[in-house]
Amino acid sequence: MPALLRPCLVLMVVLTLITGVLYPLVVTVAAQTAFPHQAAGSLVVEEGRVLGSTLIGQPSDGPGWFWHRPSACGWDARASSGANLAPVTPPQIQAWHDRATVLRATGLTGTLPVDLVTASGSGLDPHLSPAAALAQVPRIAAHRHLNPQQVRTLVEGMVQGPDLGVLGAPRVEVLALNRALRTLGSGAP
Amino acid sequence: MTPTDGLQMFLFLAVVLAAAVPLGWWCHRLLDGTWRIPGETWLFRLAGIDPAVGYSGGHYAVAVLCLNGVGIAVVMTLLLLQGVLPGNPQGLPGTSWHLAFNTAVSFATNTNWQSYGGESTLSYLSQALGLTVQNFLSAATGIAVMAAVARGFARSTTTDLGNPWVDITRVTLGLLVPLAAVFALVLVWQGVPQTWGPSVTAQPLASGEQVIAVGPAASQIAIKQLGTNGGGFFNVNSAHPFENPTPLTNFLQCLALIAIPAGLALTWGRLVADRRHGRAVLLVMTLLLVTALGSAWWSETRPVAGLAGLNAEPVNLEGKEVRFGIGPSVTWLVATTAASNGSVNAMHASMQPVTTLVGMALMQVGEVVFGGVGSGVYGLVLYLLVTVFVAGLMVGRSPELLGKRIEAREMKWTAVALLGPSAAILLGTWLACAVGSTSIANPGASGFSEVLYALSSAAGNNGSAFAGLNANTPFWNVLLGVAMLIGRYSVLVPVLILAGSLAAKPRRAADAGTMPAHGPLFILLVAAVIVLVGALTFLPALVLGPVLAALGSPS
Known part of the structure; x- marks a missing residue:
């Protein structure tokens, strides 16, 4: 030994x-x-103010902003978490139901993009599917008195395809979208 | 989002198999002593090691237990004292005794179960000096033990299974460190943080304040994937956008977690001087992996009733990240449960019941479908022995594997090694259910799955979880800690004794009556034995969990 x-x-x-x-x-x-x-940490800094990270989703409620996906950890970037409920259990189905009700109240009709109803794994998902971003265009355009087509063009211009053409899913980074939205509101034709 | 799923899964399999060839060659060169580490002579002299001295099976086991035991003591000390140690910019306090015990055992046994959220519980010092070190050493331990077992088959009438210190040192410094360093930089390039500064306070556009945890993440994430460790820097592991920022990092991390185990199947073949046998082992694993991948993908793409009822797209994106989508999330689930890694890129608890069944089954058969680095192959050897034993019974000939006669003594130790982890899973699940637990998040059958999954993960040294389970309690931390110890050492010690017993026998040339350890018959028999043993042991428990949840979905 x-x-x-x-x-x-x-x-x-x-x-x-x-x-x-x-x-x-x-x-x-x-x-x-x-x-x-x-x-x-891929931080976004504007005039000395840290707005966030391009990789980390953040609270973006309010009718004039693109909303992120639902977060099971309330966007707490010190305590990432998913909901961890099985998709067949009543509490999970109830949570989906409640979110769908909120979305319908904003005037969303037709099939709901699923990423707006389901919480992400991290609770910090920085992205939306293109469909989920486009679905929010009428609400945002109305609130900001913008031409919906202008906002739609903005979204379409910011869609990232799958990496190397095959890996992952098409997506839009929400913080970048919201930052671009501000410039759109402040004087573009 | 499904059209590219098939292409992505195919690409994944192709790259894994392509990477296995050079990695298998690389590991073999280190383990057979062709390649040495610059300066190793100096290090061995300092440590009083004579590289030429071989250890017997029992002696090899004691050395490994000694190194892992010291590792557990060091990590426990670091965790208990992290509040007063440097490298702690967030001022996090020391952990409880039971969390320290659970975490130390978890990382030393290559399980990396985490009862805590990394960013909110552990200091940078604890993560780097405690956990990252064990990520390297526990992985190297597995590969070293595999090499010793291979020598038991390859060598004749000897007690010499090689030198554990030399094996562990060469694997750590010659394989894991260089690969991890390169991989870590690729991860930073794609967006994984690597900083020792404190959390960042941001003022989001819309309103409020957001404190963003950062840290020296890339260096730990690189080795947690390569060493089939799986312990994340952040709570949600590789679902966290800092830990796994892009689909490209996702592909590379998923590849990294399974490529070395795949390569080691070929290393095994080279070490026992039968490369066809090595390829057959890799094929058995691939066959089972493809079956699991197909089943899990089928299950996960079934429409979700709860979403369809709301006129939402009925795709199960709950617990998954938009940048990955369904295909890469399912591929990761299968790869991580197959390869004993235990990292996740989506929440397993939120997957469809049958998908979770596939993951549980892969862990319950003992992590032999690729499995942990080294431990996957030496675990599979147990099934190889059962296979030749069963085949021998069928034709009335004494069983033989790779030229070694398999006798009563070997089969007894094989039985011990196969029953140990299974007993830990089933008895542990019974104990948790009998005692009752307020830690369970899901109701009904899904709650039972949570318990069964936790024990399967701990005893299989996997480390992934249905994360709803609040495991940071004295009961769960101790129960799972003990399950991890049983799962690791009730296999590791018997296989080394087995190897010692085999090394003492002469290696005989094959004759007309020998069943070849390669070819379609052998491959199918081994795969069937694995499925059969797993099914006989765990089917009743699985019926109470995921099967019931799938059948009894409430409307």
């Missing part, structure tokens, strides 16, 4: 220094040199 103890302890210390200290520090230095914006 004592014969095992020395190799065990020495390896533990040396490998801890390499994988627990050296490795994270080297990665940090390389990352912050090559990709400083991403390494810091």
